[in-house]
Amino acid sequence: MKRRMQEEAEMKRRIQEADRGKMLVQATSETQANVTKELSIIEDIKMIYFLFFFFLADCCVGIEIQQTPPALVKKPNDMVQLVCTHNLTEYRVMLWYQQPAGQTDMKCIGYINYRDVTVGETYKQNFEISGDLSTRVSLDKEIKVLQTPEQLLTPPNEEVRLTCKHENQNFNTILWYQRSKGDTALKLIGFMYYQSPTIEPSFVGQFNVSGNGESAADLHILRPRHPEHSADNNFIQTSTDLVSSIIFNQSLPQIVNVSSKVRITCSHDDGSRLVMLWYQQRTGSQSMTLIGFGYGTGDPTYEGQYKEEFKLEREDNVKGALVIPTANLSHSAVYFCAASTHVTNYNPAYFGAGTKMTVLAPNTTVEPPKVKVFKPSTKECQNEKHKKNKKTLLCVASDFYPDHVNVSWQIDGVDVKDGVATDHSAHWNGTHYRITSRLRVSFSQWFKPGKNFTCTVNFFDGEQTVPTAGWVTGIRNPGAAAIRNKYLKTTHNAKLSYLVLIIKSSIYGLFVMILVWKFQGFSRKPKK
Incomplete structure (x- = not known):
């Protein structure tokens, strides 16, 4: 409030900040006729010129300004509309000046400060100024x-x-x-x-x-x-202040044909968030592009390239809609609704979950996925004694269109999220989509006969979500038989070694006995 009062005081001295925005000046036929009397063109064709300036910190700053139309020829009693825009975000005031033909001095018609309009006393009956400089886009698309x-x-x-x-x-x-x-x-x-x-x-x-x-x-x-x-x-x-979470409700996914009219609704539970913003995120992209925003139930503001493609509607402060009058293939994307108190540097935007929309390509039909679950490789993590070893199951969903799918895993009918890794998005092969998901389980889970591992792919066909599942069951641990065979082989080898040792010992004992016998016989012979 203090800052705004200071700016008001500065404006009175014509040293003022201004911001990006649009300004509209409408001149009535009486004003136009009076001003253009000094122009000697044709009797009933008159002209009027307006100049537009910005001031910041006692100096003039060079910026890119677009004022349309650049020139104008009108007849008396016609209404004139001039529009100005510029590319900077540091200005909150626009001023309009008039320079009659043949004169060098300029006369201030009026100005707009944030949303407050001031028109000079001599111009109030003949001019109207409108616009809103209190809002601006949170995400500067020029920022790197x-x-x-x-x-x-x-x-x-x-x-x-x-x-x-x-x-x-x-x-x-x-x-x-x-x-x-x-x-x-x-x-x-x-x-x-x-x-x-x-x-x-x-x-x-x-x-x-x-x-x-x-x-x-x-x-x-x-x-x-x-x-x-x-x-x-x-x-x-x-820039921001700390705010609490907001609960959003957005339209369900949509699958439409080319040239269809699409309406995506959004509502939230925080009436203090008067600004509703709409963003587009194209398939395969991590970035989001601002389409436009609306402040309360006032007229919406569009990003230039989207003004002809989209329409923003507001029912009240917490309900709105994004309308695509004529959908084409380029409109296939996820559309996010966001809410904020202002579209300024000082407030964050809170986002809804988004609505995914696909515009069907010509000569294509909706096709559900085929789901297949593959068992773990027998060569994966063979050391059962290692507690960290896991077995990986692979789920492949293929041959579906469009890519409105969600993959989940269940073990014996119970949802699991631990150990699940799913592709970020489905892959397009030129005719259909394909997506994979992996589930890592422990040795004890996999080597349990009858245990069920299910991969469920939920596919939205444009009207309802249809689940398609594939599954495999646990197996008997092949390591038990291997361990038994190894034990038998080891014991057999031990017995054989023991038998060989006995035979060798017997031969050695027999040899010793013969030597002793001969030695005794030799010692008993009489001496001569």
């Missing part, structure tokens, strides 16, 4: 960010460190989000605000953050465990 390492494979209980760096001086906070394998939802782990770390309560003891939000920050996974820490850990940088 380096996150390392891109991928990591590490054993359990060994601390992991992920690093994020950026060079944008306008940001002072780095936030870390987690997206678990097989899930599209983004969960806020914590953030670095300047050099002050904050961890969400549900992640305390599992993660730490360190560094400086203005340049680089690290995410520390203290004791990685499988599978809860097998995930994509992404960051979004902005």
Whole structure:
């Protein structure tokens, strides 16, 4: 509030900050006629010019400004609309000036500060100024960010460190989000605000953050465990205050045909989050692109390339929808709804689980997967005495389209997550999709006849989710027979060695007896 009052005072002296936004000036026919009397073009064709300036810290800063239309010829009684946009994010005020033809001085028509409009007394009846400079996009698409390492494979209980760096001086906070394998939802782990770390309560003891939000920050996974820490850990940088979790409800997955109209709904339970943002994540991509956002039930703001493709709707502060009037193949993606208090540097966005949508290619049909489970290799981990040794089962789901699948494992009908590793996404072979999943089990589990290991692939066919399962059963431990054979062979060899030893001993004893007998016979002969 103090800052805003200072800015108001500065504006009165025409030294003001301004921000990226759009501004609309509408001139009535009376104003246009009065202003254009000095123009000598044609009797009923008049022209009017407007100039647009920004001020920051008592100096003029060069920025890229787009003002449309660049030139205009209108007849009296026509309404005129001029629109201005610019590319910087450090300005919160726009001013409009008029320079009548033949004059060098400029007259201030009015300005907009955040969302507050001020029009000069002499222009109030003839001009209207509108726009909203209080919001801006949380993710600057021009920002360059380096996150390392891109991928990591590490054993359990060994601390992991992920690093994020950026060079944008306008940001002072780095936030870390987690997206678990097989899930599209983004969960806020914590953030670095300047050099002050904050961890969400549900992640305390599992993660730490360190560094400086203005340049680089690290995410520390203290004791990685499988599978809860097998995930994509992404960051979004902005400035923020600590907020609590929000519960989202988004539309179920959708499979549509080309040219269909698609509507994806979103709602959440926090009425204080007036901003609803929509993001697109294309198949196979780790990044998300902002489509647009809306503040309350006001008019939405779109990123330039999406304005003609999407439509954002708001029912109230907590309910909204993303509409695709005419779907095409490029619209196949996961669409995320997010909520925030403002679209500024100072507030984080909380994300829903996302809605996956596929636009079917021409001449293609929906096909469910074929599921096959393969037994572990007999050569894998043969040393039964080693307690860490495991056996790996492989599940392959193939020949399905589209890739709306989820893979899970059960042992004797009970869901298991420990030891499960599933491909991050299905692989396209040109005609169909394929996905694999692995389950590692202990020796004692696998070598138990009758124990059931089931791989279930849930496939969404556009109307319902259809499960398809494959399974194998445990086997008798072949090591028992091997051990028995080894024992018999060992005892047989021992008996044979013992028999040979007895025979050798007998021969040796007989030899000794003969020598003794001869020696005694020789000693008994009479002396001559």
